[in-house]
Amino acid sequence: MSRSLSWRGRRPARPILAMMESDGELLLRLRSGDERAFVGLVERYHEPMLRLAAAFVPSRAVAEEVVQDTWLAALRGLAGFEGRSSLKTWLFAICVNQARKTGTREHRSIPVADPEPVVDPSRFDASGGWSAPPEHWIEVAEGRMEAGKLADRIRAWIGELPARQREVVLLRDVEGMSGEEVCAVLALSDANQRVLLHRGRSRLRQLCEDEFREVR
Amino acid sequence: MRLLRGRDLVCRQAVELVTDYLEGALSRSARRRFEAHLAGCPHCTEYLAQMRETISLTGRVAPEDLTPQMRDEFVDLYRRWQSEQQ
Numbered sequence: 504m505s506r507s508l509s510w511r512g513r514r515p516a517r518p519i520l521a522m523m524e525s526d527g528e529l530l531l532r533l534r535s536g537d538e539r540a541f542v543g544l545v546e547r548y549h550e551p552m553l554r555l556a557a558a559f560v561p562s563r564a565v566a567e568e569v570v571q572d573t574w575l576a577a578l579r580g581l582a583g584f585e586g587r588s589s590l591k592t593w594l595f596a597i598c599v600n601q602a603r604k605t606g607t608r609e610h611r612s613i614p615v616a617d618p619e620p621v622v623d624p625s626r627f628d629a630s631g632g633w634s635a636p637p638e639h640w641i642e643v644a645e646g647r648m649e650a651g652k653l654a655d656r657i658r659a660w661i662g663e664l665p666a667r668q669r670e671v672v673l674l675r676d677v678e679g680m681s682g683e684e685v686c687a688v689l690a691l692s693d694a695n696q697r698v699l700l701h702r703g704r705s706r707l708r709q710l711c712e713d714e715f716r717e718v719r
Numbered sequence: 720m721r722l723l724r725g726r727d728l729v730c731r732q733a734v735e736l737v738t739d740y741l742e743g744a745l746s747r748s749a750r751r752r753f754e755a756h757l758a759g760c761p762h763c764t765e766y767l768a769q770m771r772e773t774i775s776l777t778g779r780v781a782p783e784d785l786t787p788q789m790r791d792e793f794v795d796l797y798r799r800w801q802s803e804q805q
Contacts, residue, residue: 541797549793574793578800622734631729636762641772654780661777676777682742693744701738708766708773 526590534581545574548591551678552598557662558669559602569605573598588687595674595688621705640715647715660710661703668703675700728756733763737770 524543532540552573556566576597584593626635647653661672674685686696728736733756739745740753757764 536801538794538797538801542793545793571796574796575800578797620731620735622731624731627729627731631731633730633762637766637769639765641769644772644776648776648779653776657776657780661780672777676774677780679778697738697742697744700742701735704738704770704773704777705734707777708769711769711773711776 530584530590541578544590544594548594549574551673552595554673554677555595555598555670556602558666558673559599560605565605566602569602570598572601572605576601589684591680592684592687595680599670599688599690621702622709638712638716640712643715644711656714657707660707664703664706668699668706671696671699672703672707676704728752730756730760730763733757733760734766737767740767741770741774 526544526547529540529543529547533544549570552570553563553566556569556573557563560566560569573594577594580597584590588596626633628634644653647656661669661677664672670689671685671691674680674688675682680688682693682696682700685691686693689696691699733753736745736749736753740750745753757767
């Protein structure tokens with residue numbers, strides 16, 4: 504995985520085969536014994552699952568093992584896959600189960616209904632209005648993103664979120680899964696999924712503000 | 720929703736509702752009060768824009784692609800699995 508460390512900005516073109524086929528088509532070919540279909544699926548989901556697994560286990564190396572085990576478990580379970588969920592949801596759920604078996608890296612308590620505020624309370628006055636309002640940073644961040652200098656930074660910030668927030672942010676905002684899919688993959692209630700998403704996104708917003716606020 | 724009934728939202732409450740708002744998870748009355756607050760509060764409007772921008776930036780952290788070496792490893796994995804099947 505040395506490439507992932509040196510990767511900057513633009514992604515290389517993916518093979519046309521994997522770009523064009525739906526999961527369902529890949530699945531059909533996979534079941535008929537086409538190894539290229541398997542490689543197509545791996546190309547699509549290996550990295551996303553590595554990042555997901557890394558939210559559960561202590562090191563990249565362990566995450567790699569978890570994902571290898573996931574692919575084997577998926578191949579073994581292929582005959583039993585009934586298509587009640589999407590292939591992606593099914594794969595990611597296997598990955599989460601493998602990762603949880605391998606060992607969680609922190610105690611996973613259910614988030615409470617009324618967690619800590621997401622914005623530092625000292626930024627509001629006694630009446631609850633902003634005393635230190637949000638500083639402008641959107642244009643600066645966009646410029647940095649355009650220049651290809653921001654993706655790695657955000658990747659690192661996501662990596663530093665508490666595990667459960669990281670899992671939800673990865674699946675929702677990096678992978679673009681729906682809330683419903685994420686609840687299925689992580690076995691979360693809809694309300695808890697939203698609490699974790701809110702905390703994770705709010706933290707990332709604060710990090711952007713800290714990093715990019717316009718110097719006046 | 721931790722909204723006080725019949726009272727206007729304050730900024731400290733509004734920032735806690737942003738995700739539920741974006742997810743379409745607010746009740747109709749909570750949504751109305753949230754939007755009424757935004758209409759009179761440029762700071763919370765900016766805050767909402769920044770949350771949207773955060774989501775957009777995160778969405779551009781692209782997945783990485785496989786190296787040719789990894790691809791070979793997965794072909795091997797698949798072949799091992801196939802031979803197990805026989």
